[in-house]
Each structure stands twice: as C-alpha cells, then as structure tokens.
Amino acid sequence: MSLDRMIENIVKMQNPTVAGLDPKLAYIPNYILAESEEKYGKTLLAAANALFEFNKGLIDELCDIVPAVKPQAAYYEMYGWEGVRVLEATIAYAKSKGMFVITDGKRNDIGATMEAYSTAHLGETEVFGEMVPAFGSDSLTVNGYLGSDGIKPLTKVCAEKDKGIFVLVKTSNKSSGELQDMVLDNGNTVYAQMGEMCEKWGEEIPGKYGYSGVGAVVGATYPAMLGELREKMPHTFFLVPGYGAQGGAADDVAPGFDKNGLGAIVNSSRGIMCAWQKEGCDEKDFAKAARREAIRMRDEIIARIGEIKL
Amino acid sequence: MSLDRMIENIVKMQNPTVAGLDPKLAYIPNYILAESEEKYGKTLLAAANALFEFNKGLIDELCDIVPAVKPQAAYYEMYGWEGVRVLEATIAYAKSKGMFVITDGKRNDIGATMEAYSTAHLGETEVFGEMVPAFGSDSLTVNGYLGSDGIKPLTKVCAEKDKGIFVLVKTSNKSSGELQDMVLDNGNTVYAQMGEMCEKWGEEIPGKYGYSGVGAVVGATYPAMLGELREKMPHTFFLVPGYGAQGGAADDVAPGFDKNGLGAIVNSSRGIMCAWQKEGCDEKDFAKAARREAIRMRDEIIARIGEIKL
Numbered sequence: 039m040s041l042d043r044m045i046e047n048i049v050k051m052q053n054p055t056v057a058g059l060d061p062k063l064a065y066i067p068n069y070i071l072a073e074s075e076e077k078y079g080k081t082l083l084a085a086a087n088a089l090f091e092f093n094k095g096l097i098d099e100l101c102d103i104v105p106a107v108k109p110q111a112a113y114y115e116m117y118g119w120e121g122v123r124v125l126e127a128t129i130a131y132a133k134s135k136g137m138f139v140i141t142d143g144k145r146n147d148i149g150a151t152m153e154a155y156s157t158a159h160l161g162e163t164e165v166f167g168e169m170v171p172a173f174g175s176d177s178l179t180v181n182g183y184l185g186s187d188g189i190k191p192l193t194k195v196c197a198e199k200d201k202g203i204f205v206l207v208k209t210s211n212k213s214s215g216e217l218q219d220m221v222l223d224n225g226n227t228v229y230a231q232m233g234e235m236c237e238k239w240g241e242e243i244p245g246k247y248g249y250s251g252v253g254a255v256v257g258a259t260y261p262a263m264l265g266e267l268r269e270k271m272p273h274t275f276f277l278v279p280g281y282g283a284q285g286g287a288a289d290d291v292a293p294g295f296d297k298n299g300l301g302a303i304v305n306s307s308r309g310i311m312c313a314w315q316k317e318g319c320d321e322k323d324f325a326k327a328a329r330r331e332a333i334r335m336r337d338e339i340i341a342r343i344g345e346i347k348l
Numbered sequence: 349m350s351l352d353r354m355i356e357n358i359v360k361m362q363n364p365t366v367a368g369l370d371p372k373l374a375y376i377p378n379y380i381l382a383e384s385e386e387k388y389g390k391t392l393l394a395a396a397n398a399l400f401e402f403n404k405g406l407i408d409e410l411c412d413i414v415p416a417v418k419p420q421a422a423y424y425e426m427y428g429w430e431g432v433r434v435l436e437a438t439i440a441y442a443k444s445k446g447m448f449v450i451t452d453g454k455r456n457d458i459g460a461t462m463e464a465y466s467t468a469h470l471g472e473t474e475v476f477g478e479m480v481p482a483f484g485s486d487s488l489t490v491n492g493y494l495g496s497d498g499i500k501p502l503t504k505v506c507a508e509k510d511k512g513i514f515v516l517v518k519t520s521n522k523s524s525g526e527l528q529d530m531v532l533d534n535g536n537t538v539y540a541q542m543g544e545m546c547e548k549w550g551e552e553i554p555g556k557y558g559y560s561g562v563g564a565v566v567g568a569t570y571p572a573m574l575g576e577l578r579e580k581m582p583h584t585f586f587l588v589p590g591y592g593a594q595g596g597a598a599d600d601v602a603p604g605f606d607k608n609g610l611g612a613i614v615n616s617s618r619g620i621m622c623a624w625q626k627e628g629c630d631e632k633d634f635a636k637a638a639r640r641e642a643i644r645m646r647d648e649i650i651a652r653i654g655e656i657k658l
Contacts (some may be wrong), residue, residue, distance in 0.1 A: 047631075060398065060461065061459075062464075063475075063476075071476070072389065073576070074475055080475055080476040080478050081475065082473070082475055082480055082482070083481075084475070084476065085473075085475045085476070091611045110457075110461055110464075112455070112457060112462070112465040112468060113461070113464050114462035115464070115465065115469070115482065115483070116464045116465075116468040116473050116482055117465050117467035117468075117473060117475075117483035117484075118436055118468075118473075118480075119430075119432045119433035119435075119436050120428055120429075120482060121468075121482070122429045122432040123429035124427050125429075126428055129597075138514060144455070144456050144457055144491070145422070145454070146454050146456070146491055146516075147422055147454055148519065148520070148521040148523075148524075149521060150370075150372075151370065151420055151422045151423070152422070154370075154372075154420075154422035154423050154425070154426045155422040155425065155426075157426050158422060158426040158427075158428075158431075160427070163392070163395075163426050163427060164373075164388055164518075165373075165391065165392055165394070165395045166373075166385050166390040166395070167390065168390050170391075170392055170428075172392070172425065172426055172428035172431070173425070173428060181454070181456055181491045181493055182493075182527070183491055183492075183493045183516060183519075183527060183528070184516070184519050184520070184521060184523070184524055184528075185523030185524055185525070185526035185527055185528070186520040186523040186526060186543060187522060187523040187524070188521075190524075206456075206493060206494070207496050209493075210458070211458035211459060211494060211495070211498075212457075212497060213494070213495030213496040213497040213498075214458075214494055214497070215495070215496055216495035216496060216545065217493060217495055217538070217541065217542065217545070218493070218494075218495070220532045220533070220534075220538075220541065221532065221533045222538075223530070223531045223532070223533060224530075228527070228530075228532075229400040231527065231530065232527065233359065235526065235527070243354065256468070264477075264640070268597045281589065292496055308653035
C-alpha cells in the first residue's frame with residue numbers, strides 16, 4: 039500500500055540509488071547489436087531484442103547491490119510495440135530478481151482514463167472475466183497538473199495492490215522553473231503547491247516507515263529546493279533525478295535525505311548504462327563496468343549521508 | 349509543420365469534431381468479443397484483437413464524415429504490449445483512410461527522453477542505419493509542466509515532419525482547478541500562463557491558416573474559460589474534450605471557435621463508441637449507430653457556429 043518494499047530494499051542493501059534503464063542503441067555493445075541484427079535483420083524487432091539482452095545483462099549484475107530499476111517508457115515506445123513488449127519483459131525480469139521497479143512514464147489523465155493507466159501499469163486488467171496484469175510494475179511516475187481526479191484512481195490501486203507512485207514536483211531540467219518556480223498569490227511556488235498536494239494525497243496510503251505511497255520527483259540539480267521540500271514534505275519519499283550526467287553530485291542530493299538517511303532514492307541512468315564506454319573497457323565487460331559505477335555511486339552517497347536506518 | 353492538414357479536413361467535411369477511440373471491452377458488441385475469445389482464448393491478445401475489429405468498424409463508417417480520430421493510449425496500454433500493437437495498427441488504419449490522427453498520450457519529459465517520445469509518436473526511429481516510424485501519428489497530446497525543455501524536442505519534429513501537438517492548458521475534469529485555476533503573482537491563472545507559453549512555442553511552427561502546430565487542450569466543461577482563452581490565444585487551435593458524456597453541449601463549445609468557425613475541434617468518445625448501446629439497436633449495427641451520432645453531433649455544432657471558412 040506504499041513504497042515500503044522499496045524502502046526495505048534500500049535499507050537491506052544500504053544503497054539509496056536506482057538504476058535507470060533508458061537504453062538507446064548507441065549505449066549497447068556491438069556484439070549484442072550484431073547478434074540481434076543477424077537474427078532479425080534491420081528491424082524494430084532486432085532493436086528491441088538488443089535492448090532486452092542489454093537490460094538483462096545489467097539487471098543480473100546489479101540486482102544484489104541496487105534496490106530498484108527505473109525503465110523510462112519513452113525509450114521503449116521509440117521502438118514501437120516491439121519496444122513496449124521489451125518494457126514489459128524488463129519489468130518482469132527485474133521483479134524476478136527481487137528488484138523494485140519504477141516505471142518512468144509520467145502518465146496523467148482523468149477519471150476512467152486514469153483508471154486505465156492505473157490498471158495498465160500497476161493493477162490487473164479484466165479479460166473475459168479473468169484478471170491479468172498488463173505491465174505489472176511496482177510503481178509509476180505521474181504528472182499532477184490535472185489535480186486529484188488524476189491521482190485518486192492511482193492511490194486506489196496502490197492501496198489494493200501494495201504499489202506506489204511518484205508525482206512530478208520540481209523537475210531537474212533547466213526550464214523547470216518556467217512554470218514550477220512561479221509564485222502563487224498564496225505565497226507558494228507552483229512546485230511547493232504540488233508538494234502540498236502530494237502530502238495530502240499520501241494521507242490515504244500511509245506506510246510503515248513514515249513515508250506514504252505517494253512519492254515525488256525532485257531534481258538533484260536544485261539542491262536548495264530539494265532541502266526546502268524535504269522539510270515541507272515529511273511523509274513524501276523523493277525520487278531524485280539529475281545525479282551524474284545531468285550534473286548533480288553527492289553534496290547536491292544530500293538535502294533530500296532525512297536524519298536516518300531515508301527519504302530519497304537517487305537515479306543514475308547514463309552513468310551506469312554507459313560506464314563501459316566511459317571506462318573504455320572491453321565491451322563484453324559492460325555489465326561489470328555498470329556494477330563498478332553503481333558501487334562507486336553508492337559509496338559516494340553513503341559516505342555523505344551515513345548509515346541508513348529504519 | 350503544423351495542424352494545417354487537420355484544418356483542411358475540418359473545412360472539407362464541414363465538421364469540427366474528432367472521434368475518440370477509447371475502446372473498453374464493455375463497449376464492444378458481443379459477437380466481436382465472442383469471435384476473438386474463440387480464436388485466442390481468454391487472453392490479452394483476444395482482447396486486443398477485439399479492440400482492433402471494433403476500431404476498424406468505426407473508422408470505416410466515420411472516415412468520410414469525421415476529419416480526425418483520437419485514440420487514447422491508456423486504453424491500449426491496459427492490454428499490455430498486445431494492446432499497444434493495436435494502438436499502432438489503429439493509427440495506421442485511420443491514416444490509410446485519410447483521417448488525421450491525434451494520439452492522446454499526454455506525454456511529458458525532458459531533453460533526450462522527450463526526443464525519444466517525439467521520435468516514438470511523431471518521428472522515425474533509427475534502426476541499424478535505417479529510419480522506421482514507430483507509431484507514426486499525426487499529432488500528440490502533451491503536458492507542459494516541465495516547461496520548454498519538454499516541448500522543444502516536439503516542435504523540432506513537428507517542423508521536420510509536418511506534425512502537431514496539443515498541450516494541456518485547462519482540462520475538462522472537476523479537479524482541474526486545484527492547480528490550473530490558482531492565480532500567480534503576475535495576475536495570470538496557471539492555465540492562462542500555460543496558454544501564453546503555448547502561443548510562444550507555436551511561433552516556431554506557424555501554419556498557413558493562422559494557427560500554429562502547437563494546439564491546446566481546453567475543456568468544454570468550462571465555457572467561460574474557453575472563451576477567455578480563445579481571445580488570449582489567437583494562434584492556438586483547441587482540442588476540446590468534455591462534450592457529451594462529460595456534460596458539455598453545443599452552447600458550451602461555441603466560445604472555443606473563431607468568427608470563421610475555426611479554432612477548435614470537439615471530441616466525443618463514449619457518445620460515438622457507445623451510440624449502439626444508447627440507441628438499443630442491433631449490435632451488428634454498432635458502426636452505423638456511431639455514424640448517426642457523429643452526424644447528429646456535427647449538425648448540432650454547425651447549427652450553432654455556422655459554416656466553417658478558411
């Protein structure tokens with residue numbers, strides 16, 4: 039009914055990070071691409087197959103040290119339905135290895151349509167009287183611009199199925215302030231207002247460890263706002279993008295954590311996926327290079343925030 | 349580079365409406381469901397196949413009188429990758445019949461990830477040196493909460509490939525005001541601010557008929573705001589949900605049109621898809637019932653706004 043399973047993974051592994059799985063063909067070793075192309079030709083199926091082989095290699099090497107993965111839906115949709123099939127397969131594979139899965143889809147809609155997204159990504163679909171999971175993820179990122187009508191269908195499924203969501207509050211990109219930093223006539227910034235709404239939505243699905251099933255996305259690239267929101271949103275767990283490739287460092291993510299080292303999970307996508315290219319190691323060593331980078335990142339953040347305690 | 353093709357369809361057919369394709373199994377005639385279940389069992393494939401048969405029937409009966417269709421991604425994702433395959437097939441089928449396709453995905457993200465969504469839904473994906481369309485739609489609904497970083501990758505593809513987008517401005521749901529109606533310290537409401545941003549983004553992709561490639565979603569359920577935004581956003585075409593099932597009528601959508609009867613396209617989803625159930629006609633007549641409702645809706649709106657002129 040919340041993000042408790044993720045929190046337990048984080049504490050067990052003493053690692054508050056999530057590996058983003060945003061696979062582009064350019065990140066994938068040539069031997070995987072060549073095998074796929076030989077099997078399936080220059081097709082979307084071949085591309086999708088290469089993504090899955092790459093993801094499985096990463097998950098195998100990361101699953102005992104990294105608590106969660108975050109596949110970004112866009113990179114799968116780019117390869118059409120065959121890419122989306124790999125999104126589904128990646129979620130299932132990561133779950134089978136014990137990882138908590140955050141589908142980064144930033145979905146948003148209202149009423150019956152939001153129910154359909156909830157069913158698609160977190161729940162089960164009724165098919166001729168039988169209940170079948172579609173994507174079956176553990177959590178989903180969502181956009182709250184449409185207000186409660188877009189969130190209630192999700193919290194309902196979260197309560198029933200032990201799932202969670204992360205609502206965009208303050209995003210890591212340069213232009214995030216164009217709307218999010220504007221000041222409302224009640225004195226709140228738009229992002230702080232969205233934060234208040236998250237706290238309220240979370241009341242319906244509290245968790246065992248003080249954090250509800252409604253998390254928030256808050257970028258590492260705005261450390262002062264991360265700290266401000268950590269104070270204002272004591273029951274909301276943060277998913278923190280922007281570490282590494284986007285410029286954030288351990289000092290920048292630190293304000294997102296509470297005094298027990300909980301309260302935030304920091305994402306790295308390219309840093310981990312492309313570690314083999316940055317290292318310049320043998321391409322067959324890509325997953326081991328990802329593991330080395332995941333350990334480096336974990337150690338860097340833990341050195342800054344200390345032991346994580348429940 | 350804009351929404352001109354859609355506008356030309358609207359004028360040719362004298363019909364400023366779009367048929368929403370949000371197919372739930374409950375809307376689909378029993379004979380289609382039974383055939384699918386017999387072929388494929390109680391599976392997601394059977395469900396997806398039924399959706400496609402239903403959609404094809406609707407498109408065949410609507411394509412000569414309705415200028416556009418709007419498949420809502422959530423209802424396809426609900427059936428997993430097999431549902432998403434039907435989204436792709438539905439887009440291709442509607443385009444083959446000359447309809448303008450608006451994929452209602454409300455996608456949003458930043459930088460490279462937004463590029464991936466643009467490529468997925470509007471552009472072409474590079475696969476082993478060849479360019480292949482993934483979903484290949486004509487336009488996409490998007491959420492602008494992340495600012496320009498989330499929109500520029502789309503306008504770039506729109507310019508190159510003659511496509512358009514619709515940004516959420518004032519949505520049709522009850523709780524849309526929780527954030528969108530709040531007043532900023534510059535005196536704008538959040539929705540009016542988003543509207544200003546749309547006008548600005550649209551400057552990069554102007555159209556032949558005064559409307560840019562950046563449209564806006566503005567609900568029929570708030571007619572006064574629809575009229576306010578029509579004045580404030582003279583270059584932005586509106587996609588108007590909320591007619592029919594959500595309560596909006598011809599009088600409510602009228603403020604969205606300009607003096608030439610242009611400027612808005614009104615969506616009906618359940619009204620058209622479920623017309624056979626409302627009429628109580630033979631279920632094999634479902635597509636003809638949809639056509640009758642589409643004609644009724646067209647005539648009702650045209651009676652209110654008059655002839656549509658370029």
